[in-house]
Amino acid sequence: MVTPTNNTKTYTLNNGTVIPAVGLGTWQASEEGAAYNAVKVALQNNYRHIDTAAIYGNEEEVGKGIKDSGVPREEIFVTTKLWNADHRDPASALDASLAKLGLDYVDLYLIHWPVSWKAGTNDNETDWDYVDTYKELQKLVGSGKVKAIGVSNFTKKKLERLLADPEVTVKPAVNQIEAHPLLPQPELYDYLKKNDILLESYSPLGSTDAPLLKNATVQEIAKKNGVEPAALLISWAVQRDAVVLPKSVTDARVIANLKTFTIPDEDFDALNHLAEKVGTTRPNTFSEFIVADEEELASPSYNNAASPPPSPVTGSYTTNNPTISSANDFFKPGSWAPKVDLSSAFNPFMTQLSGAINENDQVRERQYTGGDTLDEPVWVTLKRDLAQIGKRLVIVLWPLRLKKLARLQQGRLIDFAASNGISIPQSIISSRRISVDENTRDDEGNGGGDFNTAMMENNLTWDLWGPLLFSLTYSVTLGLTAAGGNLANSVFSGSFAFTWLLYLAIGLNIQLLGGSVSFLSAISALGYSMFPIVIGGLICALVVHWWVLRLPLMIIMTIWSVYVSALSLECSGVLPGRVVLAIYPVCLLYTLMSWLVVIT
Numbered sequence: 268m269v270t271p272t273n274n275t276k277t278y279t280l281n282n283g284t285v286i287p288a289v290g291l292g293t294w295q296a297s298e299e300g301a302a303y304n305a306v307k308v309a310l311q312n313n314y315r316h317i318d319t320a321a322i323y324g325n326e327e328e329v330g331k332g333i334k335d336s337g338v339p340r341e342e343i344f345v346t347t348k349l350w351n352a353d354h355r356d357p358a359s360a361l362d363a364s365l366a367k368l369g370l371d372y373v374d375l376y377l378i379h380w381p382v383s384w385k386a387g388t389n390d391n392e393t394d395w396d397y398v399d400t401y402k403e404l405q406k407l408v409g410s411g412k413v414k415a416i417g418v419s420n421f422t423k424k425k426l427e428r429l430l431a432d433p434e435v436t437v438k439p440a441v442n443q444i445e446a447h448p449l450l451p452q453p454e455l456y457d458y459l460k461k462n463d464i465l466l467e468s469y470s471p472l473g474s475t476d477a478p479l480l481k482n483a484t485v486q487e488i489a490k491k492n493g494v495e496p497a498a499l500l501i502s503w504a505v506q507r508d509a510v511v512l513p514k515s516v517t518d519a520r521v522i523a524n525l526k527t528f529t530i531p532d533e534d535f536d537a538l539n540h541l542a543e544k545v546g547t548t549r550p551n552t553f554s555e556f557i558v559a560d561e562e563e564l565a566s567p568s569y570n571n572a573a574s575p576p577p578s579p580v581t582g583s584y585t586t587n588n589p590t591i592s593s594a595n596d597f598f599k600p601g602s603w604a605p606k607v608d609l610s611s612a613f614n615p616f617m618t619q620l621s622g623a624i625n626e627n628d629q630v631r632e633r634q635y636t637g638g639d640t641l642d643e644p645v646w647v648t649l650k651r652d653l654a655q656i657g658k659r660l661v662i663v664l665w666p667l668r669l670k671k672l673a674r675l676q677q678g679r680l681i682d683f684a685a686s687n688g689i690s691i692p693q694s695i696i697s698s699r700r701i702s703v704d705e706n707t708r709d710d711e712g713n714g715g716g717d718f719n720t721a722m723m724e725n726n727l728t729w730d731l732w733g734p735l736l737f738s739l740t741y742s743v744t745l746g747l748t749a750a751g752g753n754l755a756n757s758v759f760s761g762s763f764a765f766t767w768l769l770y771l772a773i774g775l776n777i778q779l780l781g782g783s784v785s786f787l788s789a790i791s792a793l794g795y796s797m798f799p800i801v802i803g804g805l806i807c808a809l810v811v812h813w814w815v816l817r818l819p820l821m822i823i824m825t826i827w828s829v830y831v832s833a834l835s836l837e838c839s840g841v842l843p844g845r846v847v848l849a850i851y852p853v854c855l856l857y858t859l860m861s862w863l864v865v866i867t
């Protein structure tokens with residue numbers, strides 16, 4: 268039994284600045300007064316390090332909390348971050364942050380993400396990237412407004428590219444990344460150590476609602492040592508010589524989170540190995556956008572990376588979250604294909620596969636696309652919903668990228684099956700695996716488009732607007748073209764009810780076949796993939812009246828719809844081999860729907 272005590276550890280950054288090991292995180296301290304209170308309570312209870320960012324929208328409150336805490340400014344280490352849309356003009360962005368904070372300087376100024384957006388937008392810059400941004404940041408060093416500069420969410424590859432630039436003369440002092448026992452990032456950890464760049468661990472408790480506190484191993488080790496799981500996770504980060512940034516707006520938790528203890532070697536070792544357990548997953552949905560470039564994921568060193576000291580690990584580090592690569596994969600600025608984030612449109616995929624899913628993931632999976640729409644103008648909600656429908660339609664109309672994603676997902680499912688003793692015929696394995704060439708891409712010159720709108724919209728798991736719109740359009744078209752006006756009503760209601768009943772049945776079937784996609788996501792994907800049939804129906808109703816022409820047109824549309832829904836099923840966690848069972852009723856449904864179009 269140990270009693271955690273206030274942590275006073277500090278590190279010296281590569282430019283000589285001293286930074287306290289434990290800092291207060293402030294993302295999502297967004298309710299009025301929350302950040303102010305948390306910062307004030309923290310500082311009055313011995314914290315000396317506060318982490319904020321321009322995008323958190325709470326710099327004013329943070330500044331006021333600092334001022335009202337009564338702690339002298341020079342005793343406090345304050346970090347803020349440059350937002351993606353301000354990459355071309357960090358000097359002005361820094362001035363704006365300082366004005367809000369009410370400070371003359373910040374101790375650390377970070378590039379929040381290695382992604383440059385055009386000012387005031389979420390669109391990627393095409394002739395500017397994070398290296399250009401960093402060079403602008405370097406100019407701030409002599410201004411007296413920043414003590415140190417650094418980066419956040421940079422992969423090893425991006426850091427290598429940054430450091431290789433001859434005009435980069437100031438080494439980043441830190442790289443702030445997601446890091447905890449389920450995401451130790453061993454290769455990046457080693458790289459940062461070697462290059463004297465301090466690792467700052469964000470989301471040490473697993474982020475929103477602290478899902479890592481429910482992890483069985485974490486609970487077991489915490490219990491054994493007589494400490495709270497939060498204290499264990501925070502202590503683990505410090506013990507591996509990283510900064511750690513737990514966030515809380517609850518007074519008692521803020522105070523508790525500064526208290527750490529020395530984890531016995533054996534337990535520290537167990538935590539270092541936790542992520543190697545097959546099936547361990549990253550707890551967050553947003554984390555998929557940040558860690559690995561495609562090459563890093565593909566590289567054996569990523570999958571067999573060294574574990575943090577003091578106990579080197581020889582096993583493999585695995586993550587089952589396929590969207591880590593897919594987000595990178597499908598945002599490819601400058602590419603000729605539509606710039607659409609497929610991962611967010613067909614998102615839930617396979618985090619559940621491992622059985623290691625926690626409650627929090629499940630709740631997120633079932634969240635409605637639009638988030639909380641009650642507090643915003645109707646027009647904003649409507650615009651977002653329309654954009655969402657448009658985005659998904661592009662995916663349906665351009666299924667080639669969905670195909671690539673499907674192959675990646677199926678490849679990972681095969682790996683999962685292999686490591687869990689589920690046998691899959693060799694023929695299916697070879698037809699489903701993506702080739703290495705297909706799976707790699709050149710990241711150079713890429714302004715970091717792997718983030719883009721996805722970050723803001725990363726919970727886009729399902730919506731029923733499209734299915735509703737298309738089933739209505741289909742039923743209205745059929746009703747209006749049905750022989751004799753008096754039949755219109757019955758045909759409309761009959762086909763509408765029929766379509767939805769089958770959706771529900773197929774959605775259920777996908778669940779029974781072990782798909783990790785939620786029920787509503789399945790219906791959403793089905794509804795959207797019906798789009799070609801709806802278009803075919805409209806064309807038939809408006810211009811093509813002769814069945815000899817209708818038939819081939821509707822055959823093509825049916826194949827198209829079936830193809831798209833098969834791909835989304837492949838993405839949905841249904842094991843290879845079972846996809847046929849899932850697609851069979853979909854085939855029947857679409858064929859029937861098309862047949863009705865041909866004959867009415």
Ligand SMILES: NC(=O)C1=CN([C@@H]2O[C@H](COP(=O)(O)OP(=O)(O)OC[C@H]3O[C@@H](n4cnc5c(N)ncnc54)[C@H](OP(=O)(O)O)[C@@H]3O)[C@@H](O)[C@H]2O)C=CC1
Pocket residue numbers: 291292293294295318319379419420443444468469470471472473474475476477480497512513514515516517520521523524
């Ligand atoms: N650079 C970047 O891109 C990012 C940086 N960050 C930084 O890292 C900080 C921390 O990460 P964050 O994602 O916020 O998540 P954390 O892992 O710090 O977890 C925060 C959650 O844990 C809860 N919590 C905190 N302490 C306890 C406790 N002792 N017991 C139980 N629950 C607890 C909080 O609830 P409550 O507040 O209600 O108490 C909150 O729901 C951020 O605030 C931000 O400053 C985070 C993400 C990305």
Ligand SMILES: O=C1Nc2ccccc2C1=O
Pocket residue numbers: 294320379553722
């Ligand atoms: O600081 C951050 N917290 C986040 C959570 C979700 C997505 C992005 C971010 C940040 O940039």
